[in-house]
Amino acid sequence: MHHLDQLENRSIHILREAYSSFRKLGMLWSIGKDSTVMLWLARKAFFGHVPFPLIHVDTTFKIPEMIAYRDRLVREWGLRLIVGTNHAALAAGDTFPSGKVDRITCCRLLKTEAMKTALAGGPGEEPFTGIIAGIRADEEGSRSKERTFSPRTRESDWDVDDQPPEFWNQYKTDFAPGTHVRIHPLLDWTELDIWEYIGREGIPTVSLYYDQGDGRRYRSLGCHPCTTPIESTAKNVQEIIAELSTGKLSGIAERSGRAQDKDDAGGLETLRRDGYM
Amino acid sequence: MEIAFVGHVDHGKSTIVGRLLADTGSLPQGKLDQIRAFCEANARPFEYAFLLDALRNERAQGITIDVARVFFKSGGRAYTIHDTPGHAEFLKNMVSGAARADAALLVLDGHEGVQENSRRHAYLLSMLGIRQVAVLVNKMDLLDRDQGAFDALVDSFGRHLARFELVPSHWIPVVGRTGENLAARSGEMAWYHGPTLLEALAGFEAARPLEELPFRLPVQDVYKFTANGDTRRIVAGTVESGRAEPGDELVFHPSGKRSRIRSLEAFPGPGPAIVSAGMACGFTLEEPVYLARGEVAAKAGEPGPVCANRFRASLFWLGKRPLHSGRDYLLKLGTARVRARLERIVRVLDASSLEPRETPEAVARHEVGEVVLRLARPIAFDPGQLPPAMSRFVLVDDFEISGGGLLLEGLAEGVASGRAARFNQRPLVILLAQEGKGGAHDHGLDLALSDAGRAVYPLPALMAPFHKERLTRMAEQARLLLDAGLLVLLPVSEPRWTDLDALKGMLPEGRLKVVWIGDGPAPAGLHADLAVDPREDRTLSRAILRWTGVDAAEAVSPLETGH
Numbered sequence: 104m105h106h107l108d109q110l111e112n113r114s115i116h117i118l119r120e121a122y123s124s125f126r127k128l129g130m131l132w133s134i135g136k137d138s139t140v141m142l143w144l145a146r147k148a149f150f151g152h153v154p155f156p157l158i159h160v161d162t163t164f165k166i167p168e169m170i171a172y173r174d175r176l177v178r179e180w181g182l183r184l185i186v187g188t189n190h191a192a193l194a195a196g197d198t199f200p201s202g203k204v205d206r207i208t209c210c211r212l213l214k215t216e217a218m219k220t221a222l223a224g225g226p227g228e229e230p231f232t233g234i235i236a237g238i239r240a241d242e243e244g245s246r247s248k249e250r251t252f253s254p255r256t257r258e259s260d261w262d263v264d265d266q267p268p269e270f271w272n273q274y275k276t277d278f279a280p281g282t283h284v285r286i287h288p289l290l291d292w293t294e295l296d297i298w299e300y301i302g303r304e305g306i307p308t309v310s311l312y313y314d315q316g317d318g319r320r321y322r323s324l325g326c327h328p329c330t331t332p333i334e335s336t337a338k339n340v341q342e343i344i345a346e347l348s349t350g351k352l353s354g355i356a357e358r359s360g361r362a363q364d365k366d367d368a369g370g371l372e373t374l375r376r377d378g379y380m
Numbered sequence: 381m382e383i384a385f386v387g388h389v390d391h392g393k394s395t396i397v398g399r400l401l402a403d404t405g406s407l408p409q410g411k412l413d414q415i416r417a418f419c420e421a422n423a424r425p426f427e428y429a430f431l432l433d434a435l436r437n438e439r440a441q442g443i444t445i446d447v448a449r450v451f452f453k454s455g456g457r458a459y460t461i462h463d464t465p466g467h468a469e470f471l472k473n474m475v476s477g478a479a480r481a482d483a484a485l486l487v488l489d490g491h492e493g494v495q496e497n498s499r500r501h502a503y504l505l506s507m508l509g510i511r512q513v514a515v516l517v518n519k520m521d522l523l524d525r526d527q528g529a530f531d532a533l534v535d536s537f538g539r540h541l542a543r544f545e546l547v548p549s550h551w552i553p554v555v556g557r558t559g560e561n562l563a564a565r566s567g568e569m570a571w572y573h574g575p576t577l578l579e580a581l582a583g584f585e586a587a588r589p590l591e592e593l594p595f596r597l598p599v600q601d602v603y604k605f606t607a608n609g610d611t612r613r614i615v616a617g618t619v620e621s622g623r624a625e626p627g628d629e630l631v632f633h634p635s636g637k638r639s640r641i642r643s644l645e646a647f648p649g650p651g652p653a654i655v656s657a658g659m660a661c662g663f664t665l666e667e668p669v670y671l672a673r674g675e676v677a678a679k680a681g682e683p684g685p686v687c688a689n690r691f692r693a694s695l696f697w698l699g700k701r702p703l704h705s706g707r708d709y710l711l712k713l714g715t716a717r718v719r720a721r722l723e724r725i726v727r728v729l730d731a732s733s734l735e736p737r738e739t740p741e742a743v744a745r746h747e748v749g750e751v752v753l754r755l756a757r758p759i760a761f762d763p764g765q766l767p768p769a770m771s772r773f774v775l776v777d778d779f780e781i782s783g784g785g786l787l788l789e790g791l792a793e794g795v796a797s798g799r800a801a802r803f804n805q806r807p808l809v810i811l812l813a814q815e816g817k818g819g820a821h822d823h824g825l826d827l828a829l830s831d832a833g834r835a836v837y838p839l840p841a842l843m844a845p846f847h848k849e850r851l852t853r854m855a856e857q858a859r860l861l862l863d864a865g866l867l868v869l870l871p872v873s874e875p876r877w878t879d880l881d882a883l884k885g886m887l888p889e890g891r892l893k894v895v896w897i898g899d900g901p902a903p904a905g906l907h908a909d910l911a912v913d914p915r916e917d918r919t920l921s922r923a924i925l926r927w928t929g930v931d932a933a934e935a936v937s938p939l940e941t942g943h
């Protein structure tokens with residue numbers, strides 16, 4: 104079986120396990136390439152349907168093209184979308200760099216807190232018990248310690264050192280009341296796999312990933328104040344695959360354009376213990 | 381082909397593997413000379429064991445070796461040898477199936493003789509159910525390549541191995557250093573006529589590729605998404621082995637339901653022409669059979685899985701709390717998820733010392749054991765590790781995956797009720813006592829029960845006089861039918877109650893219900909479970925359906941999901 108088919112089949116299996124195991128299930132959709140591949144896999148797993156809502160945490164600082172792309176797919180693919188925004192923090196000016204907090208705090212308020220609120224469900228609704236997220240083990244150190252089904256406490260805390268074993272496609276689908284489980288169908292994919300799969304399947308992506316003529320492109324998408332493009336002349340999927348295959352970028356972390364990863368040593372791990380994706 | 385390589389330290393495993401790589405031309409160009417030169421330069425005697433270390437250190441050579449595995453080809457067959465870095469890792473790898481071994485080689489230093497780990501490793505092989513084993517009696521040069529010394533070892537160690545039912549297919553006298561009887565026959569041990577190591581390996585039966593095994597697909601879910609006018613009812617799951625295509629008749633285990641595949645589905649369509657091992661797929665069926673997650677689809681005409689609710693299993697335990705008989709666990713195998721209890725511990729080993737424990741009452745963390753498990757209801761599985769996913773299970777204790785293992789075999793009583801589970805009913809004998817002559821047929825009872833999905837066998841009416849002999853024969857028949865999982869109707873006319881008591885004594889406990897069919901209450905001596913008016917046949921069939929139904933509380937939870 105082809106490598107990409109193997110990855111695809113495994114991810115579909117995981118998505119279906121998640122759907123069978125959790126009463127209240129949602130999928131985090133960042134609009135980026137990974138979670139859009141995951142969305143595509145969900146449509147394959149459920150034969151053209153996406154039988155759970157997508158949750159997009161909108162900091163209101165996203166690059167406008169991302170929002171236009173998001174709304175177009177919602178319309179065309181018949182998706183249910185929940186948008187989580189921390190209006191209180193925005194109103195109070197607790198933002199970075201425009202407001203009065205530092206970068207990591209801004210991330211925590213506009214992303215982690217907004218997400219926690221969205222995951223708690225609307226008024227009178229049950230909280231989500233299963234949350235599908237498109238992280239990959241090769242992205243960044245703390246993510247390589249993840250499990251496919253990763254339990255979180257009620258406060259969304261992640262106990263890195265006491266994780267359940269996973270073997271033989273048997274995952275943690277049983278959980279104590281008040282806790283929830285993060286499901287990671289893309290854990291075994293690499294950045295190159297993602298691009299090869301996007302190319303093979305013809306999955307629509309935001310044009311920000313491609314060089315528009317100024318010799319720069321985004322490798323990872325986020326909020327515009329804290330995300331910078333990389334030097335690259337890759338203008339389409341095939342050129343990105345070529346670029347990744349030559350190892351030209353191998354010395355540069357994929358998320359190097361994402362400032363929150365660097366602010367303190369282990370910045371992302373700190374955020375992640377706290378519930379960040 | 382996957383080979384486990386075990387033996388006491390210094391008995392010559394690395395030497396033998398190194399020699400095997402060299403003698404089968406599996407080494408990277410110039411590697412051997414490089415190591416020889418290195419040894420000379422450092423004034424050390426050349427050791428084949430160095431070769432392995434050197435290869436391990438440059439894992440770029442990954443084609444030949446990685447952390448714990450060595451790869452080589454011979455006679456058109458690819459071999460993976462699983463080395464044993466340490467007991468704990470080995471155990472976990474072996475039991476967890478990370479290293480699924482088709483066969484094992486046990487290395488024994490003929491000069492030093494049987495050591496502690498020779499015995500322990502042998503014991504493990506037996507516990508893991510590895511049936512193809514060859515013993516390499518190494519360092520025969522130190523025994524002057526003497527047949528008598530070899531025979532003595534074969535005799536004493538052989539008797540030891542027989543104690544745990546391990547019967548090696550070959551005992552091979554070898555000299556690791558010189559490669560004698562490894563790839564090439566030894567000229568100096570002409571008395572030995574058995575196979576060389578390579579010949580023994582070639583003789584081992586390899587596991588068949590998954591696609592060539594019988595079809596197995598554990599049902600993950602049944603989808604009926606109605607958005608955009610979708611009317612498909614799609615059975616979804618990942619194929620563990622075999623292949624299937626539209627038109628194939630499937631049998632679902634343990635329920636025994638059947639239907640043909642109408643179409644293979646996919647998004648974006650059209651679906652594939654055929655699905656095979658490894659594919660996460662979906663299909664629609666010709667008949668609208670009601671299916672639950674956890675059932676296993678097999679193909680009619682191919683060997684089906686075993687259904688049982690009692691098993692012998694080997695397992696390793698990772699839970700903080702020991703595994704013991706006083707608790708309820710959840711067993712997950714494939715997509716089945718069933719309440720489980722530890723019925724009995726057969727034996728337990730400590731995973732790091734491999735020390736067997738006397739009269740263990742629980743399996744503690746990091747211990748490995750062989751146990752008997754009992755489930756709340758039967759599940760379908762395939763013993764013998766093929767396909768692996770159909771015998772590997774995990775146990776969940778209090779929300780946590782706390783252990784894993786292999787189901788080795790279904791046990792007697794469990795297998796019988798597995799047959800019953802195929803019919804999705806509790807087998808019972810219904811004794812229909814009535815005043816007049818006439819059988820169950822008169823009431824249309826067997827038809828009503830069959831229509832409701834029960835597998836019914838109406839015995840001919842038993843009529844007076846009731847000789848002991850006839851009753852015994854009747855009881856024998858009823859027992860057989862019960863064992864086959866059937867619902868048995870036994871009409872009895874004008875009985876003498878004391879005769880019926882004798883019959884009751886001959887049937888298994890709890891497998892008999894007595895019904896009185898007649899006007900007015902049942903005769904006191906009958907001890908009837910139910911008395912019904914002959915005109916009210918609905919009451920009777922409903923009661924029987926209730927008695928023979930599979931406990932509703934034990935049914936699997938998510939059945940069909942709609943959106």
Ligand SMILES: Nc1nc2c(ncn2[C@@H]2O[C@H](COP(=O)(O)OP(=O)(O)O)[C@@H](O)[C@H]2O)c(=O)[nH]1
Binds near residue numbers: 388389391429555558
């Ligand atoms: N005399 C003799 N020594 C051997 C033979 N095979 C291995 N040895 C030696 O036994 C020692 C241990 O061998 P090694 O392969 O490292 O054992 P391992 O610990 O089982 O891997 C080494 O010094 C080898 O040279 C043999 O057939 N004859």
